[in-house]
Structure formats: structure tokens, C-alpha cells
Amino acid sequence: MGSRQAHAGDKHGSRCNGEARECHHHRSERARMWREQVRRFLELEGHEHWFFGGRRFLAWWAPGGPPSVNPFVGLMLSKGGGILPLLVLHLLSEGHRYGNDIMRRIEAHTMGTWAGNPGAIYPLLRLLERQGLLKGEWQDQTKRTRRIYQLTKAGREEHATLKELLKPGLQEAVEVMQALFDELYGEAEATAEQQ
Numbered sequence: 001m002g003s004r005q006a007h008a009g010d011k012h013g014s015r016c017n018g019e020a021r022e023c024h025h026h027r028s029e030r031a032r033m034w035r036e037q038v039r040r041f042l043e044l045e046g047h048e049h050w051f052f053g054g055r056r057f058l059a060w061w062a063p064g065g066p067p068s069v070n071p072f073v074g075l076m077l078s079k080g081g082g083i084l085p086l087l088v089l090h091l092l093s094e095g096h097r098y099g100n101d102i103m104r105r106i107e108a109h110t111m112g113t114w115a116g117n118p119g120a121i122y123p124l125l126r127l128l129e130r131q132g133l134l135k136g137e138w139q140d141q142t143k144r145t146r147r148i149y150q151l152t153k154a155g156r157e158e159h160a161t162l163k164e165l166l167k168p169g170l171q172e173a174v175e176v177m178q179a180l181f182d183e184l185y186g187e188a189e190a191t192a193e194q195q
Helices: 020-042 055-061 071-076 084-093 099-109 118-130 153-194
Strands: 134-138 147-151
Touching (some): 084 099, 084 118, 084 147, 099 118, 118 134, 147 153
Antiparallel strands (some): 134 147
């Protein structure tokens, strides 16, 4: 998608105008409306239902939790099977970054649907550093409060290799997700639009 402003449901009015605050507000409002719909439809709180009770949906039900987090996006970026390592290498290929900056960039690229998680980013950065794919240096050696990371030559090569290697699989995953979405909702949406 050329623009990161568009959401999957564009034709139903769910487009951000590019302003992060308005986009977050829109996603928060949509999440609130979805929670209310779940309560009305299931006649119970979402976390009490077997499908929504797992850890991956926890943020949707937590009081004061991040309302715009999407557990499906979280699964794509999850440790141990997601594309988070490739995304981190990609962001570092654009320039030097520190951990919080990486988390903010991922949150921006996912339109706020992924909540920055230091428990995922910092262990991954340390792993990539141990693998020789990036080099981290303290911005201030005495305070040691911000570690700036950059790709090494091996990291640039690994990024290029993984990017090419994973491209067919990621494209297939996008196509499968679209086919599953069409299977689940395509006929119902087409019928609703005809009425």
C-alpha cells in the first residue's frame, strides 16, 4: 500500500488523514465501539468468551489498556515467528536508532495497532548484536541511558538476504489473509452493498 494512512476498511470510512493524533483517536473510537458491540452481541464481557479470553486479546479488555492495539498485528510481529527481526533490521538500514525510536517507528508503521514492547525489542536488539548484525554504543558513556544501534556490514547483508528470502512468503501470507477475509466477509459485504 503506497500510503500508510489507509486502513483495510477504507470503503467503510476508516481512513486516517495522516495526523497521528486523529488516527489514534479514530482507532480508539473504533475499538470502543467494537467492545460495546461484543458486549451487546455476546451478552458478556469479551474476555469471558473462549475465543477472546487468551493473552493475545488481553490489551483489548484491560481497563486503560491501549485501545488501538490489534492482536492480529501483534501475532505478525510476535517473537519467535513474526517479522519483527526483519522490520528492526529494515529500520536500522535507514539509519542509526535507539530502542524507543524503533518502537515508535513500528507503532507509526502499523498505524498504532502495535504497542511498543521493551520486552520484545531490547532482547531482540541484544540478540542481533551478539550475532554481529548490529553494533550498539552508549550515547553517553557515563550515564548509559540511551544505546544507539547501527547495522554492521554483516547486518546490511543479512537484511538484504532476509528481505529477498521472506518476500514470497510474506506476499503469500497477504494473499491468504485476503482470501480468508473475503471468505469470511466478502459475500456478506457484497450483499449489504447491494441493498
